[in-house]
Amino acid sequence: MNRNEIIARLMENDSTVLSFPDRGPWGDPKYRGNCSGWYQAFLIWKYKVKKFAELFAGSGTGFDVAKDMKIGYVGADLNPTPVRPGILCVNAVTDEVPIQFTDADFLFMHPPYGAEIRIPYAGSMYPDPSGELSKCDLGQMPWETFMKALNGIVMKYFASLQSGARMGILMGDVRRNGLHSMLTDIVKPGGLEQVLIKMQHNTCSGGRSYSSKNFVPIVHEYILILKKIAPYILDFQIPLKKKLDIRDSRSATWRDVVFAVLKKLGRASSLSNIYREVEGYAKAYSNPHWKDKVRQVLQMYPDFVSESRGIWSLAA
Structure with a gap:
């Protein structure tokens, strides 16, 4: 898709509430849990990104968007056979941050949402004959284990960024066995620059009807924008849960x-x-x-x- 055409469409959505009903010509729509490429395009355009790094690169949406936006790209995913040549096979839980990520001026991640959402990746989206990949698949971890692992990943990758670079995290709420919110549970390093609202479209639950009058369907996700302020100091906020009689x-x-x-x-x-x-x-x-x-x-x-x-x- 032509870069100028992309930017013209993005300018129509230049606000804190982003709504793109179509996913654009990027990535694989059959890959469960991936998002429309318009959101990566918006971040690239809005923050004048020169090199876009993407963790949990999945179906290759970010690679395709960066190519059309004519900027540098590097991605990483647990998939042992990545779907695009610019995506590295990386275990985000155990592996070091790839050196190719360290000079990116924007790092985007759209992590899985834990086992509660019931979208496994290892052994489902790609083969896992030994079962080893499933142990580090965030999509197969119960919520508290998932958030602990994700927060460790966020801190590790944020620490690798150069001063002045940004991290964008696309996340949502999960209502299964109670409400689980990534926005409240996630660590927030650096300077919080912006919270964007991403409207959801064409979801599996969108056509369902609910009998409970106090049930409010979830129709949005969040994009958290964090900026690394200083080369050495890592300010961060982390939720602390306590119980007091x-x-x-x-x-x-x-x-x-x-x-x-x-x-x-x-x-x-x-x-x-x-x-x-x-x-x-x-x-x-x-x-x-x-x-x-x-x-x-x-x-x-x-x-x-x-x-x-x-x-x-x-x-x-």
């Missing part, structure tokens, strides 16, 4: 704690039962007069109702 929380008020206790007990309860739920936790340790505090809270707030002497419940 409200009875051990310093920020929770006594009202919060007592409300949670009565909600958990689920019925009118005696003071002794309420005390038993709080005793031994940090909230009680921090106040030698914590039983007095519990009684004070019960009497102060309209959330709590005295059913009889020493018996309390939540207000209806």
Whole structure:
């Protein structure tokens, strides 16, 4: 496709919400999980890319786009027989970053979305007779294992970039066994320059109807744009998941704690039962007069109702 024709189409979509219903003449539409080449083209055009590096190069879409945009290209994929001559066979989990990647001014990756989305690559899109490739196929890893492996890959490849280069990560949400969001779970190195919204088209789930009234179909993905600011320093943000009992929380008020206790007990309860739920936790340790505090809270707030002497419940 002619570069000028490509740019004319891109200029019609120059915003933070990108929508390209057709995939363009690039890559293989039968390769599951790949995206329209218009998005790689947009990034190349918008960021004036001279050499485009692509991890998880898959069906060769990025190679084809870079060729039409008349810029340099290098790709890498787990596939032992890459589909384009510019794609290297690389295990992103275990292998070092190929030297050919280090002078790219833009590194793009559209990783698999973990086992929850049920799109395996090794042994499905390409042969894996020994089963060894499947062990490092992100598309076959459960979510937490997948995100840990992906975050390691992101940091490794970001560290290899030259100062001033950018990384673009195309990612989405998966709603299976709960909602899993790559945007919230992924590491974010360097400077966060932009979050683009990529509208989804022609998806397998697009024609389904859902009976649940509170079910909101997912029709978008994200493109995270990160810039390497300095040659030595790697600033990064990484999600930290913690679990804290409200009875051990310093920020929770006594009202919060007592409300949670009565909600958990689920019925009118005696003071002794309420005390038993709080005793031994940090909230009680921090106040030698914590039983007095519990009684004070019960009497102060309209959330709590005295059913009889020493018996309390939540207000209806």
